[in-house]
Amino acid sequence: MRFFSDNAAPAHPRVLEAIAAANRLDTAYDGDDWSRRLDGAFSDLFGTEVRAFWVTTGTAANCLALAALCPPYRAILCHKDSHIEVDEAGAPGFFTGGAKLILLDGDGAKITLHAVAAACEAIRNDVHQVQPAAISITNATEYGLVYRATEVARLGEFAKERGLALHMDGARIANALATTGETLADVTWRAGVEAMSFGFVKNGGLNAECLVLFRTELADEIAVRRKRAGHLLSKGRYLAAQILAMLEDDLWLDNARAANAGARKVAAAAHDRLVYPVEANEIFLRVTDEEGERLRAQGFDFYEWGPDQIRLVTSWDQQGEALDRLASAIAALG
């Protein structure tokens, strides 16, 4: 039973059906019927005019946005454990042409206004030091914590005052909102977010993610950068169709709720083993090597996160028995 990563899960049947339905002659690139509906669909979803660009990875979505928000000679403030710093092979440096990531501390991979402000204060305003251009946050974070709209808004206000852009890595934005019940609008553009990646693949998608752009005047630049990075697929309709299927009847939210429910079930069994509160679909547990072995022996697969620490991730499709057995096995560790 795999709790290694939500990337391992299959795609939702409605996503596959959408791909099959898109399998007919249409215009290449993003001129097709499906792709042309994306801007409207996301504008409706967010309650404001946005531009939406399909891509195939969160890395591409994040870094295309960051490249448009931060020139090569400036910096992006982010958490030291953020995906863009730790797990994208230096992609921000590649896409931006050498911009710097300034790394911040913060519990559970959340950054606070205090940490951001302190980092800005520490930079002399001269040509010798790299000046910040953007803040990037991840919601839900790499440790499964969630930013509330008010938290984002505080960062957004600071960003605005300082002339910084605000970016959100929303690889698990669905899981975040499934927990808070807040609206997409409140936690993004109303809070000052200018561009975000909207994750679908971890949440039942097949291979389509979305870059959502609130600062729409950057759309032409993003479109060119996408092409230039080899991310303008020639048959884009198969990506757009997936995304539209995920949006239809709020499948994205239903899937996230299912994954989160699984995580809560496991968390409930974990008691004081929890390293962080479980606010999305990731569970970090204190588990000794020996205990970890016992879990593996029962067929559970997961990620060794650090010394005596494991990460489990639940998926949209994991319900019922497997989760019950996992919860029992964890409870049985004592």
Next chain:
Amino acid sequence: MRFFSDNAAPAHPRVLEAIAAANRLDTAYDGDDWSRRLDGAFSDLFGTEVRAFWVTTGTAANCLALAALCPPYRAILCHKDSHIEVDEAGAPGFFTGGAKLILLDGDGAKITLHAVAAACEAIRNDVHQVQPAAISITNATEYGLVYRATEVARLGEFAKERGLALHMDGARIANALATTGETLADVTWRAGVEAMSFGFVKNGGLNAECLVLFRTELADEIAVRRKRAGHLLSKGRYLAAQILAMLEDDLWLDNARAANAGARKVAAAAHDRLVYPVEANEIFLRVTDEEGERLRAQGFDFYEWGPDQIRLVTSWDQQGEALDRLASAIAALG
């Protein structure tokens, strides 16, 4: 009836079936069962040990390879009408970190040994001028002409003598081989090609292309560059499965034969309107504006290539009636 681009065609049913069959839990990125079979499948296909990397665009396949073959401070010799120069939004500059394309003339977008040698001669061997590092050819070319193995080998020998790498853009390599009947081995690594993009999407694929690497010692670098460029999809199995389906029972070759047959049928009707011999699935015709209008009026869609010139592209799925009607319509132009 759309003869605008082979990118507009649907995916082959067996490709869709393969995606559906891959829709189950497996390891993320390229650790899954399908992805792990790619190296072997392509090594068998080429008759030598190769490394194969799925990506989602020909631009990514071409430019990841070129970045590994050409340092930022050197140049790639290519045809002035090549896709990497004309239609990839400057992606070679982005992926290589600023390497230069040196543009060559040549009939039908083919480059000759003579043109390559002359370009090399014209470069002073000092630090002021950008020294070449690689040659890139496209087979079949952007005008539908085909390099034979002996032609590639001549370029390959020159490249070897001068310490240049040889790259092939094989977006339509299937169409080329369907015409010549030569083997993949003969027209690629035996002729000196070190890396190539192997196109599937124009030929019945959905969104998987392949970078085939003959200089296998560059594999680790390519793998890192792919990730860093946002091209390591988290559910790679859906790409690998498509490619394996295309290779099975030589579907890739059957599809190309079908597309080529359609092009030959049209060409036969075009007589002296042909701008280039039709060796693959592209037909360039001399057609006046007025004649073009007549064709459009009958429901045919195509690309205005230049003054009094149009491009038609046939696809794997275009057979029978539509082609007959097109051939008749062209013949009827007189």
Next chain:
Amino acid sequence: MRFFSDNAAPAHPRVLEAIAAANRLDTAYDGDDWSRRLDGAFSDLFGTEVRAFWVTTGTAANCLALAALCPPYRAILCHKDSHIEVDEAGAPGFFTGGAKLILLDGDGAKITLHAVAAACEAIRNDVHQVQPAAISITNATEYGLVYRATEVARLGEFAKERGLALHMDGARIANALATTGETLADVTWRAGVEAMSFGFVKNGGLNAECLVLFRTELADEIAVRRKRAGHLLSKGRYLAAQILAMLEDDLWLDNARAANAGARKVAAAAHDRLVYPVEANEIFLRVTDEEGERLRAQGFDFYEWGPDQIRLVTSWDQQGEALDRLASAIAALG
């Protein structure tokens, strides 16, 4: 007698004196008294508010400006024989982060409005093709021809209409103006030039060149880019002092007049051997290998430009006898 390059000439004594005079304690980088006078000195010289940045090479001056005028994903239109294309080792690609040079033909390395317009027309306005962002011209050109203010203005108007920036490589701007008698203002900002390199080293300087910026809102970006490229010297006063010495009493113009006078003397002896009219300090002659040998045998050094073609360059310090002897030797070739 060296007529190889004006780079080979010594520095003017007043430049050396200025360096010696600057050899005292002052603030580092560009905070010193000399550096702080540059903006004012050039603003006076040009008759408008400019920002002036010392650097040590024309390549740096050109490419820092181009990087601020052209984003990585767009292109610069320039002559195929321009210095930025032929003799800067791909520096524009490095500084801009991969922008493309689109190469134009034109007699004597001058580009015409017609050539620029035709190149722009040939670019489809879509994301697949690299869109132009700037035009770069060299005055005097690599073949010693001069743009008049009206010629620049025609290009400047076109640039403005199309939203393109206009850059001038002024490595030999002094030689150009020494010939035309036009004003700096007329041939630069009044004609639409937004940034230029102003050459001093070929004209009696030691190692200081200047980037003059007319679009002053880019000054902060240029300042950062200069530092980031390692071009902010820690003792900048020695560069600023050189430049101020060159400006004082129009030494830059006197030196250029002297060099041009030498070139005219040689040209007068060359009759129909001249490949181009001599409008600055470069002379291109049709000379057979055998004739070239005869000149070398008499102690003259020069550049083999191509088959049966040589380039001679005169310097600010070459007067009197050496030039007379060169002129005689050329006349004696018959």
Next chain:
Amino acid sequence: MRFFSDNAAPAHPRVLEAIAAANRLDTAYDGDDWSRRLDGAFSDLFGTEVRAFWVTTGTAANCLALAALCPPYRAILCHKDSHIEVDEAGAPGFFTGGAKLILLDGDGAKITLHAVAAACEAIRNDVHQVQPAAISITNATEYGLVYRATEVARLGEFAKERGLALHMDGARIANALATTGETLADVTWRAGVEAMSFGFVKNGGLNAECLVLFRTELADEIAVRRKRAGHLLSKGRYLAAQILAMLEDDLWLDNARAANAGARKVAAAAHDRLVYPVEANEIFLRVTDEEGERLRAQGFDFYEWGPDQIRLVTSWDQQGEALDRLASAIAALG
């Protein structure tokens, strides 16, 4: 009395004389008599075959070397307070094409084997995380501490085992050796250093620094990168001549000894105000705002390093009275 920075000091008279002596006709770029003597001079100095490249800034020397030692997709391990991280405006990212700096802690800006090893251990060996390619150390450090040869050798051994390159920022290498009395050879190539910047400007030079390359097979690449970055001056002889003057009769070492002696004199008066031991020509003192004001009121200029901390730097030319007065003033603070 300026103790702000050694960059503020004038150039040594022998350096100016050397420039004047070089003020005659010679070949452009680095083909002149002075430039051609550099390799030999530094090979003699280091007791092994090296390649030496003049440049005009330490940033250029450091970053050209790092670009040759670290590909764009890998990382450089360095101290979090190192010059390349803090004071070069992101130049490493620019020159390398986006490589990452991994920041290490360590007293007095020195990095320890332990810190380097721990950082390496923390990186998963997969394509998602940026793998290290080089270690960069500064000697003397930004806080005026000195690496002994044995310390460098320990890092060098580790680097060799792990396949990492070792780079030294030697902006103040002269000050380091003036203190330790060790040889250049022992503290550099014998200890595993592959490339270094050798600082002259802070030590009595005018505007010439040197990149010394021990891994000589990278020389051609460095030469091209130097040109491409606009750092190949057209009259290089004025740089080479400065450097040769600094090497003659060990002027570089004499100057450093003088500067260090000044620093020791100040340190002796500072007692327990010293933040770090004074091993080179930088003095960091604990001084309250009020005390700082008192020093300024007496005409001393220095750098506010942080809360209640100041930095003073002594220069090669500061002897006698000014230093005595500074020492007295500090002692008088109590």
